[in-house]
Amino acid sequence: MVVPSTTPARQETATMLLPPPSAGGGAIPTVDMSAPRGRGALSRQVARACAEQGFFRAVNHGVPPAGPPARLDAATSAFFALAAHDKQRAGPPNPLGYGCRSIGFNGDVGELEYLLLHANPAAVAHRASSIDTNDPSRFSSVVNEYVEAVKQLACDILDLLGEGLGLEDPRLFSKLITETDSDSLLRINHYPPSCTVHKLDHDDQCKLKGVARTKAGSGGNPAAGGRIGFGEHSDPQLLSLLRANDVDGLQVLLPDINGKDTWIQVPADSSAYFINVGDLLQALTNGRLVSVRHRVIASACRPRLSTIYFAAPPLHARISALPEMVTAGSPPRYRSFTWAEYKTAMYSLRLSHSRLDLFHVDDDESGNGSKGK
Ligand SMILES: C=C1C[C@]23C[C@@]1(O)CC[C@H]2[C@@]12CC[C@H](O)[C@@](C)(C(=O)O1)[C@H]2[C@@H]3C(=O)O
Numbered sequence: 001m002v003v004p005s006t007t008p009a010r011q012e013t014a015t016m017l018l019p020p021p022s023a024g025g026g027a028i029p030t031v032d033m034s035a036p037r038g039r040g041a042l043s044r045q046v047a048r049a050c051a052e053q054g055f056f057r058a059v060n061h062g063v064p065p066a067g068p069p070a071r072l073d074a075a076t077s078a079f080f081a082l083a084a085h086d087k088q089r090a091g092p093p094n095p096l097g098y099g100c101r102s103i104g105f106n107g108d109v110g111e112l113e114y115l116l117l118h119a120n121p122a123a124v125a126h127r128a129s130s131i132d133t134n135d136p137s138r139f140s141s142v143v144n145e146y147v148e149a150v151k152q153l154a155c156d157i158l159d160l161l162g163e164g165l166g167l168e169d170p171r172l173f174s175k176l177i178t179e180t181d182s183d184s185l186l187r188i189n190h191y192p193p194s195c196t197v198h199k200l201d202h203d204d205q206c207k208l209k210g211v212a213r214t215k216a217g218s219g220g221n222p223a224a225g226g227r228i229g230f231g232e233h234s235d236p237q238l239l240s241l242l243r244a245n246d247v248d249g250l251q252v253l254l255p256d257i258n259g260k261d262t263w264i265q266v267p268a269d270s271s272a273y274f275i276n277v278g279d280l281l282q283a284l285t286n287g288r289l290v291s292v293r294h295r296v297i298a299s300a301c302r303p304r305l306s307t308i309y310f311a312a313p314p315l316h317a318r319i320s321a322l323p324e325m326v327t328a329g330s331p332p333r334y335r336s337f338t339w340a341e342y343k344t345a346m347y348s349l350r351l352s353h354s355r356l357d358l359f360h361v362d363d364d365e366s367g368n369g370s371k372g373k
């Protein structure tokens with residue numbers, strides 16, 4: 001069984017720069033998915049990382065970089081290279097589609113443009129006609145083959161988690177995302193290089209004026225002064241699988257040895273998948289697994305291209321703590337809700353809101369007032 005997660009009162013400190021992965025990776029666990037020490041050890045390692053950090057780097061994951069990932073990168077890079085008015089055909093995001101700078105419906109902005117797609121093939125085909133007007137079926141097949149590959153990896157990880165947590169049905173998590181009406185999403189984020197922001201302004205590619213900068217006292221690193229590419233948040237779904245090019249920017253909020261929350265810079269590794277626990281897994285495991293807060297700070301002189309698969313259940317799926325996760329000493333933390341109910345709440349909230357708190361059994365009436373709103 002994995003180490004139970006505790007959530008001590010946390011304070012933030014400045015961003016900590018970690019050595020590159022080859023030098024050990026610091027606080028970020030690396031999991032070799034080829035299971036060199038056997039499946040039992042692998043499942044315990046995955047469960048431990050998801051309980052302690054809610055985040056890990058998966059290597060030897062079985063998705064060949066030159067295959068579906070390379071083909072998707074080529075297709076999405078070609079889209080982002082189009083003129084602004086051509087890209088706008090696939091927008092505005094409702095919430096799906098092409099978006100530029102604006103994130104969600106409640107005033108969040110970041111220094112990026114993106115494509116947000118429903119992962120189901122029919123939805124991809126529908127969207128493809130406004131994304132690749134020359135060859136929409138080619139775009140659809142590139143997206144679909146990527147989704148199939150990454151969904152398989154998501155299922156492998158969820159099954160390992162089920163085993164590592166000692167669930168009665170270890171496949172329970174993966175079954176949620178293989179339902180035909182699963183609500184999983186694919187997001188492709190394109191962060192323009194910091195040093196060409198003025199050129200972008202001039203070209204009116206995507207209005208990047210009044211850029212948000214990280215500030216001292218708000219969890220940022222005053223020394224770095226980077227611009228916010230994608231603001232602090234947790235992912236609402238079950239599990240997110242992120243792959244990016246070799247440009248840094250992703251940071252995760254993890255407690256240091258004194259329990260103080262610290263922004264950890266995640267060194268880029270284009271051959272790896274970065275896996276993070278979402279709010280739904282935290283709720284299903286009654287807080288045993290933690291939904292990690294993360295953000296992207298834009299400071300590089302090269303564009304960052306990231307692709308994230310958000311593994312989600314069907315809208316009607318009911319989320320409540322699994323019986324194995326509830327004990328006399330660990331009573332249910334969250335009230336039961338459907339994914340549809342959770343989505344309605346999340347779309348009414350700002351990006352940084354700790355929305356799971358709204359479903360906390362003690363917090364039903366009060367909401368979370370203090371964070372992000
Ligand atoms: C501000 C928002 C954007 C978001 C929906 C929300 O109201 C709050 C959660 C946000 C988030 C974060 C993770 C994913 O990127 C995302 C697609 C998701 O499911 O939740 C985004 C939403 C979005 O961009 O539509």
Ligand SMILES: O=C(O)CCC(=O)C(=O)O
Pocket residue numbers: 187189230235242244250294295296306308
């Ligand atoms: O683009 C990235 O690297 C991360 C973005 C992210 O966290 C998200 O889209 O939810």
Ligand SMILES: [Fe+2]
Pocket residue numbers: 233234235294
């Ligand atoms: Fe995210």
